[in-house]
Amino acid sequence: xxxxxxxxxxxxxxxxxxxxxxxxxxxxxxxxxxxxxxxxxxxxxxxxxxxxxxxxxxxxxxxxxxxxxxxxxxxxxxxxxxxxxxxxxxxxxxxxxxxxxxxxxxxxxx
Amino acid sequence: xxxxxxxxxxxxxxxxxxxxxxxxxxxxxxxxxxxxxxxxxxxxxxxxxxxxxxxxxxxxxxxxxxxxxxxxxxxxxxxxxxxxxxxxxxxxxxxxxxxxxxxxxxxxxxxxxxxxxxxxxxxxxxxxxxxxxxxxxxxxxxxxxxxxxxxxxxxxxxxxxxxxxxxxxxxxxxxxxxxxxxxxxxxxxxxxxxxxxxxxx
Numbered sequence: 362x363x364x365x366x367x368x369x370x371x372x373x374x375x376x377x378x379x380x381x382x383x384x385x386x387x388x389x390x391x392x393x394x395x396x397x398x399x400x401x402x403x404x405x406x407x408x409x410x411x412x413x414x415x416x417x418x419x420x421x422x423x424x425x426x427x428x429x430x431x432x433x434x435x436x437x438x439x440x441x442x443x444x445x446x447x448x449x450x451x452x453x454x455x456x457x458x459x460x461x462x463x464x465x466x467x468x469x470x471x
Numbered sequence: 472x473x474x475x476x477x478x479x480x481x482x483x484x485x486x487x488x489x490x491x492x493x494x495x496x497x498x499x500x501x502x503x504x505x506x507x508x509x510x511x512x513x514x515x516x517x518x519x520x521x522x523x524x525x526x527x528x529x530x531x532x533x534x535x536x537x538x539x540x541x542x543x544x545x546x547x548x549x550x551x552x553x554x555x556x557x558x559x560x561x562x563x564x565x566x567x568x569x570x571x572x573x574x575x576x577x578x579x580x581x582x583x584x585x586x587x588x589x590x591x592x593x594x595x596x597x598x599x600x601x602x603x604x605x606x607x608x609x610x611x612x613x614x615x616x617x618x619x620x621x622x623x624x625x626x627x628x629x630x631x632x633x634x635x636x637x638x639x640x641x642x643x644x645x646x647x648x649x650x651x652x653x654x655x656x657x658x659x660x661x662x663x664x665x666x667x668x669x670x671x672x
Contacts, residue, residue: 367476374480378487385491389498396502400509407513411520418521422528429532430539437543441550447670448554455669459562462661466653467580 555666559658563650567635571603571610578637579614581648587622589641594627596649598634611637 362370448455569577582593593611600607608626615624624639631638636650 362476370476370480371483374483378483381484381487381491382494385494389494392495392498392502393505396505400505403506403509404513404516407517411517414517414521415524418525419528422532426532426535429536433536433539433543437546440547444547444550444554444670447672451669451671452558454671455558455665456561456565458668459558459661459665460565462657462664463562463566463654464577466657467577 554669555662558665558669559654563654566650571607575610575614578611579618582639586639586641586646587619591624591639591641592627593624594631594638596633596635597630600630
């Protein structure tokens, strides 16, 4: 084999090596670019997921609040009913006490 | 010579393939790190947003519930107050519905000793005069005379600007003995006892 032939063969091998490396670099760049797109999609999807979870959280909070309000109002109604019932039972006694106090006003006149 | 050249060519290509594999491996690692970082960031953002929102929702809910509790308490207290008011109104009405002579005696007994030291004019409530009639000043004058024979008070036939009870006008002062005033003045002092009795278990 001539020297020229040898040089040509080596140059061909180096060219093929460059091609292999270039292809690998292109593939690597594509892989990194794909991962960046996937990362952006993940972050965006997380935002959507957070919005959905937030909506569920709001709904849950609203439900809890409605239950709490119903409980508070129900307890107040029950307390008012109890207050009225006691007042109905004790009205005569309370009136007598106040009438007695009022009658003592006359005593204060001296 | 040919064998040596083939070795060189194989070596060049093998090196290139090894480098290519390394480039691809580095890219795969970098891609993995990018995805892992993105997942962490997404998770952290979601958790932070949810934690912030949960805190805000809890605060808003607690504020609204505090308002509801306050309103409920106010309703109960208003109910209690209205029921106590009814007792005060009832007793005021009961007093004014006493038989006229008895009511006149009650009013005469309200007049304090110091008011009876001077000559005075007694003014009666317009509600009492309207309800009992023109004879009422005479009944009150007689009751005052029985209670304090030495006192030369005059009972006016003109009604005062109050409903029931009386005002005593002396040279030095005016004694406001209107029932609504007397009851209102003592309301705070008496309503503890009245409410205690009214709402007893």
